[in-house]
Amino acid sequence: MTATRIKEVALKQFANNGYEGASLADIATEVGIKKQSIYTHFKGKDELFLDLFNAVLAKELNFVFEYLDRHKQLSIDQLLYGFLIQYKDGYEHDDNTKFFLRVAFFPPSHLYEEIVKQGYNYLDTLETMLIPVFDQAIAAGNIHSDVSSEMATVSFLAVLDGMFVELLFGGAEKSLKRIEASWFVYWRGIKS
Amino acid sequence: MTATRIKEVALKQFANNGYEGASLADIATEVGIKKQSIYTHFKGKDELFLDLFNAVLAKELNFVFEYLDRHKQLSIDQLLYGFLIQYKDGYEHDDNTKFFLRVAFFPPSHLYEEIVKQGYNYLDTLETMLIPVFDQAIAAGNIHSDVSSEMATVSFLAVLDGMFVELLFGGAEKSLKRIEASWFVYWRGIKS
DNA sequence: TCCATCCTTCCGAACGTTCGTCAGGAACAT
DNA sequence: ATGTTCCTGACGAACGTTCGGAAGGATGGA
Numbered sequence A, B: 001m002t003a004t005r006i007k008e009v010a011l012k013q014f015a016n017n018g019y020e021g022a023s024l025a026d027i028a029t030e031v032g033i034k035k036q037s038i039y040t041h042f043k044g045k046d047e048l049f050l051d052l053f054n055a056v057l058a059k060e061l062n063f064v065f066e067y068l069d070r071h072k073q074l075s076i077d078q079l080l081y082g083f084l085i086q087y088k089d090g091y092e093h094d095d096n097t098k099f100f101l102r103v104a105f106f107p108p109s110h111l112y113e114e115i116v117k118q119g120y121n122y123l124d125t126l127e128t129m130l131i132p133v134f135d136q137a138i139a140a141g142n143i144h145s146d147v148s149s150e151m152a153t154v155s156f157l158a159v160l161d162g163m164f165v166e167l168l169f170g171g172a173e174k175s176l177k178r179i180e181a182s183w184f185v186y187w188r189g190i191k192s
Numbered sequence C: 001t002c003c004a005t006c007c008t009t010c011c012g013a014a015c016g017t018t019c020g021t022c023a024g025g026a027a028c029a030t
Numbered sequence D: 001a002t003g004t005t006c007c008t009g010a011c012g013a014a015c016g017t018t019c020g021g022a023a024g025g026a027t028g029g030a
Helices: A002-021 A024-031 A035-041 A045-070 A076-093 A095-105 A109-139 A149-190 B002-021 B024-031 B035-040 B045-070 B076-093 B095-105 B109-139 B149-190
Strands: none
Touching: A002 A024, A002 A035, A002 A045, A002 A095, A002 B109, A024 A035, A045 A076, A045 A095, A045 A109, A076 A095, A076 A109, A076 A149, A095 A109, A095 A149, A109 A149, A109 B002, A109 B149, A149 B109, A149 B149, B002 B024, B002 B035, B002 B045, B002 B095, B024 B035, B045 B076, B045 B095, B045 B109, B076 B095, B076 B109, B076 B149, B095 B109, B095 B149, B109 B149
């Protein structure tokens, strides 16, 4: 199916070059067709892009959900640190994650509002999923009593964003140093 | 001087709309001239933009230098926390800071390399300035012995980036919650 | 089996818009 | 007279997009 091929190629090109950096002509060339043919399968560039964006967002949220579910038996520090590392690896090897970060941080201006809204929806959902995890850790006595689950969550999301930034600008390798430092200080900051 | 007016308006428009969001036509309109007249004062859009970028970068570094110098008598936690707050306020009220963040995070693709290079130059300089501050705090026994000055610096820069992200997407008001949480956990993570 | 028809997919050509950019000339001050 | 500043007008490149038609396979009736 050509539509599927177009989606694959577009995902990759959007992930690596951003919305405006990926022209329909370039996408079509890599698929092996002319740019006009894309209009047989999609109404236009925006529809193609938003189709991908929604699919990617769903996959990202699903990844988080699955990760937390599959590793719920881990200690909280292993769970959270592993989460950071998983995301770093995803950025290296998974076009979904790369697309997600690239688009969330470099959104096309005419879709800015929609994308930022979805981005915060992602963060809110993540927060909703993390708070019970911290509540559980607090109940188990693993978190210092000065630290509320909300504060732990919010600052963890900040650590996550700090990692995202370094991933985007410095790449996966360079980001490892920051992850290690951030995580060390963060964990020392919330552990009991 | 028209050139100065152009720079002022361009700084503001680049800060609020980014490189591609600010057209020469819009800039000229706000100045009260036609877009072609800009070419009397600048070779083109890129020259205007890079002129501003370099000036802004110098001002930002100067701000950091001055801040650290003027408040060197403060305790390290007050110094660093105040630094975050200062930056937040700067983003709200200072077009320089807004331009800096906007451009650093949403760089025009054909100048990407140059901008990211300068961005890392900024971070490196910041790191160079902060390490002695932490060294001093360590010598004074204010930082936990498990935490090296480098680790404290790197993770502080991550906190800073986390704040930048929230500033850019959520605005100054929303970012305060994140700043508080991040700082609380960060300081608890490095203090002795 | 054959042929007419229809639908899908793709492409050549062209259009419309947005931008940055350039050439040439008018107004004005020095 | 000279230089500066700004304007009118136009150009060219890059995109996304639309239109009309060709190629090919599938369908259904004779």
